[in-house]
Amino acid sequence: MPATIFLFPNLVLSSEQTKRLGKAVAPASLREFLANCDSFRCTDVFANPALSGFTASQWLWMLLSQRDTLAPTAPYTWKGLGGPKVDQEFWSLNGYRFEDGRLESSSDTFDIDDECDLRDLFSPLARRFNFDVQVLDGRFFFVRKQAWNTICVPWEAQRGKLKTPADGENASQWEELHQEIESALASSELNRRRNQEGKPRLDGFWVSGGGFDEQLLPYTQIRCLLSDDPYAKGVAEAAGISKNYIVSPKKGWPDCPEGDRLCVMTDFEDPRVKEDSELWTKTWDQTIEKLRTYMEGCVGFEKYHPRLVACSGMRVSIVERTKEPAKGFSLFRKKYDHAADWLSAGNL
Structure with a gap:
């Protein structure tokens, strides 16, 4: 029986959030x-x-590529943005600022003014x-012909934490x-001008996600993807899902x-949703309406079963x-109540 898979990044609740939401969980x-x-x-991923913090991107990679290696996000983000095929290793750059020693996101994309200044700054260093x-599309990448033997945590995992050292032959x-x-x-x-324009300070750029754009064989059995995320789109295309x-x-x-279908749901990416019981309930009511619409929109939808991944x-x-x-009679059908366990990943 084919599945309609809904992937929810940033959904699993911590024990503190579970307590805060109380009966509304x-x-x-x-x-x-x-x-x-x-x-x-x-x-456990x-x-x-x-x-x-990198779990959603890694799980999507493992599902579509059928590999358990650390996901190389940079080349597939480039691919998902519509970049041409380049036989080089890609690395993504994500701007950060220091807050009490931790790296917080400043920006991942830049306007034309920042782009010109950053090109001048990066080129001699690169x-x-x-x-x-x-x-x-305002995103910066470093590319090179030879593999850079460096192992570093992806930006999604580094964000909000103290700097994590790299490993590997070229870690230094x-x-x-x-x-x-x-x-x-x-x-x-650059920062003086950004400050005048009300933009966050740039203290550095996290270089991560390195890898080459490969065709991910054998191709996935998933037939389609609903997502606006460039990385997800790039992996899906490399895994054999038609651009159409x-x-x-x-x-x-x-x-x-x-065949199986995959949809990336972004309703809970804003952390504030999990901090307010009223907003949490309202968001779920709206999300369930979307899920029902998606289920009913499948051709022969009665054959499909839902799979929700938090x-x-x-x-x-x-x-x-x-x-x-x-x-x-529906009155005599067995009902299951996995909602609370699912939302807490079994950690209640």
């Missing part, structure tokens, strides 16, 4: 939607706390480390590059062959319907 609309979901399970600078180069970027920014006029079947969630399902920290929590509900 499992809204009635969600419990009703999951009443026929007979299967619940949790899976990472064992290393340094990678906490050449010293055998990189070229590429920019697409990676550290030196970051120091050079921080020094160049400290002495440039990679569309925005606003457009609904494309007319694709029968991510946060280092785990994924999955609830799904694996068998058809018993026929007969």
Whole structure:
């Protein structure tokens, strides 16, 4: 029975958030939607706390690529943005500022004024480390012909934490590059202008996600993807999903062959949603309406079963319907109540 897979980044609740939400933790609309979901399970994606926060991107990579290596986000973000095929290794740059020693996000994309200044700043530094600078849709990338043997945590996992050291043969180069970027920014006029324009300060750039754009064989059996995220779109295309079947969630399902479908839900990416019980319940009511619309929009939707995947920290929590509900009066059908366990990844 084909599945309609809904991936929810940043959804799993911490124990503190669960207590704060109280009785509102499992809204009635969600419990009703999951009443026929007979299967619940949790899976650890990472064992290393340094990678906490990267779970959704890693799980999507493992699902589509059928590989368990650390996801190389940079080349597939480039691909998902519509960048041309380049036989070089790509690394993403994400701007950060220091807050009490922690790295907080300043910006991932830049307007034309910042882009010009940053090109001038990056170009001489990049050449010293055998990189070229590429920019697409305001996003910066370093590219090089030879693999840079460096292992570093992805920006999604680094954000909001103390700086995590790199590992690997070229780890010292990676550290030196970051120091050079921080020094160049400290002495440039860029931050003075950004401050006048009300933009956040740039103290440095996190270089991560390195890898080459490869065709991910064998191709996935998932037939289509609903997502606006460039990385997700790039991985899906490399895994064999036709561009015609990679569309925005606003457009609904494309007319694709029968098989599993995947939708990335962004309703809970704003952390404030999990801090307010009224907003939490309202968001779930709206989300359930979307889920019902997506389920009904599948061709032959009665054959499809929902699989909801919640991510946060280092785990994924999955609830799904694996068998058809018993026929007969609905009053006598077994109802399941996995909502609270699913939202807390079994950590209640």
